[in-house]
Amino acid sequence: MKWLKFAWLNTLRNRRRSAVTATIAALGTAAILLAGGFALFTYQALAQSSARTTGHLIVGKPAQFERDEDTPLQHGLDDVDALKAKLMADDAVRQVLPRVEFSGLISNGEKSTVMLAAGIDPDAEFAVKGPFLTIKSGKVLPGGERNNIMLGEGLARSLKAAPGSSLTLLASTTEGALNAVDVTVVGVFSTGIADIDKRLVYIDVQSAQKLLVTQRVSTLGVFLDRMDSTPAAQARIQALLPQLAVQTWLDQATFYRSVKELYNRIFGALGLIIGVIVVFVVTNAMAMAIIERTREIGTLRALGTLPGQLVRSFALEGLLLGGSGALAGALLSVAVSVALLVFPVMMPPPPGRSVGYPLQVAIDPALYAGTLVAMLALATLASALVARTTVHKPVVDALAHV
Template identity: 30%
Template sequence: MLNLLRLALRNLFAHRERAVLLLAVTASASGVLVGMMALSSGVAASQREAITTFLSGTLNVGGFFKVHPDTLAPVMGDATRVREVVTPLVPEGCVLRERGRGQATAGAGRRRHPSFIVSVDVAAERDALARFRLREGSLDALSRRRTVALSTTVADRLQVKKGDLATLFAQPVGALRRNALDVEVVAVTEKAGLLGGSAGILVSNDTLRELEGYQPKTSGVLQLVCDSGAEEVMDVDALGGSWRDSLRKAGYEVLPPTHEAYGDKLVPLLREGWRGQRLDVSTWEDESSFLSFVTEGLAALTLLVGLVVLAVVGVGLFVSLSVAVRERTREIGTLRAMGMQRPSVVGLFMLEGLLLGLVGSTLGAIIASSLCALLKGAVTLPEALTDLFFASTLPLEPGLGGAVLAVILVTFAAGLATIVPAARAAKLQPRSAMEAL
């Protein structure tokens, strides 16, 4: 084996022009794969951050309440008791935050704009609120009564800015008239990718209770928020199952997992003829299911690009080594005349291809990973891509796993491409050396 390695290295050095060209091909292929995987990982991370900032926790327990069958409120009537049930099941490194959710219409003058409304616990969510990108104002001001933060989509539609007055309209459960609440605009938030203005109205929990006419002990949803270390070791689905079991034992009726976003459940539940309180446990992936096409599309694109790149590597090496077999007929025949067996000839050519693939793909992965690290957050995106990628700058997350996978795939493709040329070389007879003289 050592002799074959020496021969392979000597042959690559003797034909270094061809070897350099093939190294460039394999390095480019590996670099493209690393870049695509870094982009997919970066977009997925940006999307998750946007979802867990605006709409969801890692795991959520929310409520749906019906006074009579044709009304529905996204609320838990006794959130304190629900918290007592799930708190013992909260993993280390995680906390529960209380939020509200619903639908409302914001108005200013004669202009109106309907949107989902999200309420926050301003005092307990300083870190989360710091992740909101603001065009103007401060979210700390939401701690005052009757204040609101609007997304750029809603604010532009209403033509309001910080300091202006707006009116929020909502339909309380069981009431025949809509509630109206005059509020002061204290901040305008930038869009969060494709979420756009879907969570365009942001208020405090107390303001939402006043608008909807809820009792003080009510809450819309309890959201589990964890640090990165806790999330890495957490089995979210298993934890969600534990929450459901505990809530059922406590006497609550819990909806089965449907892997749908909160907004997608409203209409089907409204059509059902039940009354009272039902709870729902969902993951952040459930709540972002309407955005799954982004990550799934990027994954499909990465797969397609990977197949094309590997095909280019395979065809390039196949053609190059096929030509090399013809050019090296005398050399191969001489080796066969000196006693080299056919399996050794096959091994020699395959070893050359594998060396080209391994060295080239490793260089490409290192260069691409370094470029991704340098370009992360440094390239400003146009608005269309900002919405799609959930970030204002190019989101790249290069990882060791992606680099290793790229090296393995390119090296495998290179080895696969050498099989046929190597088999042709092994079929040459020793007399071909004499005929080539």
């Protein structure tokens, strides 16, 4: 304890230099924590969004995930009600949503354009997923009614359609023939991604199956009680349905994986650069302190102080400088993170999207603990390495130092 007190008093001998060193360590720590917290928040938001879109688990035939279909629902699921009953028997399963995916043409009588359609169970879909769409006009698909659709904002604009408009859907049936059905627009929505809004159509499952002349569905989305249940539930359901493929939300979250890989590289490099800067600042401060105290070191050596004790003293000085700076940086990071919750800041729309999002920074205990430990270790190690050369200098040379 006396060595720690001794190191603390030594840091106060040149308060301006110590303050500058601690400030740079604080800013470096805060930068790492804020960047890392932003990345973690992004990962969490994208993970929740991906799981909410597809389901925590996606059940389908193996060919559905491996090969393209020659005709709609070629690799679709049969006996959907029986499959849903088996899946709902699992304690972790909260809801199972059928999905019919197909493409075709949509026409207003004067103009036809390509569509990407999704047949859904409206009541269950919006109850489980919540407000995953922004309704621009009209309402969401009503349950129990047939031949109603919702259009993406860009597609509605292209067709000059609005709630109440009558349109026609054309698609190939499961036998390869053409079929058409007249539908009524009940709502116009936006997903926040302009390219998707130019093509996407939502229709109820029964109307989609009638158009395609089939009772199949493309996949079943399985929603669980929590995200952490995904691996265990996948293993149970795969054992229950060995003839089918059970993928997780992560298997289909291409955008999530790409963003995570990119951010890991960017913020990893940022953290490395900041760590190097902090090491050099602490090293420079300790080197100056050691040079100024070379004769003092010689005197202590002459009085019998061991080199190891002096190295430990200087290492403790670096620990105090780096530790105080890292702690201040952590407090600054927490303050900024909380302030962003109280005073929201909107980010501009990222590439490919039409809406912005709130800037938030996650406060992750593991990230804070790891960063603080790393900063303490770097500052202590840098100080010890700088001190080793001088404390092992011959006592006579140290006493004669000018």
